[in-house]
């Protein structure tokens with residue numbers, strides 16, 4: 001059986017555990033907090049957002065078609 005990386009408790013199977021691979025939603029939140037406070041850096045974020053804006057048509061035109 002898997003162990004929770006936060007509190008080392010037994011982790012239930014994925015089918016019956018929405019917080020998988022953590023033992024509980026609380027531990028999942030703790031892990032997410034650690035991750036965000038640590039090194040939350042996405043070097044490609046700027047590049048992607050610019051490309052996406054240029055590549056995609058504006059939402060307003062889609063509304064007009066619809």
Ligand SMILES: [Zn+2]
Nearest residue numbers: 004007023027
């Ligand atoms: Zn846990």
